[in-house]
Amino acid sequence: MTGIGPTRNKTKQAKSAEIELLTRDFLANGGEIQREDIRATRQVDLTWRNYAATAMEDAGDETNSD
Structure with a gap:
């Protein structure tokens, strides 16, 4: 066990x-749940990168301060 707790509030x-x-x-x-067969495209990649960056x-709000 590392002693590191959850990071989400x-x-x-x-x-x-x-x-x-x-x-x-x-x-x-x-x-x-409907699943769409999407191709990996530049638009999907850029959307995912934007989501991940956001x-x-x-994540700065998610601390163990509660």
Whole structure:
């Protein structure tokens, strides 16, 4: 064990747990997730890079300060 704890604050952990529960309920009640066959394109790559960069910037809010 490294002694390093979770890096997400409790509010975001609770929101993730809620989303996971709602997703399970949706699927259990016959809901379906549609999957699109997309090709790796420059647009998808740029969108993903933008998302990843934004996520890293937002990570500054996620500390163990709660």
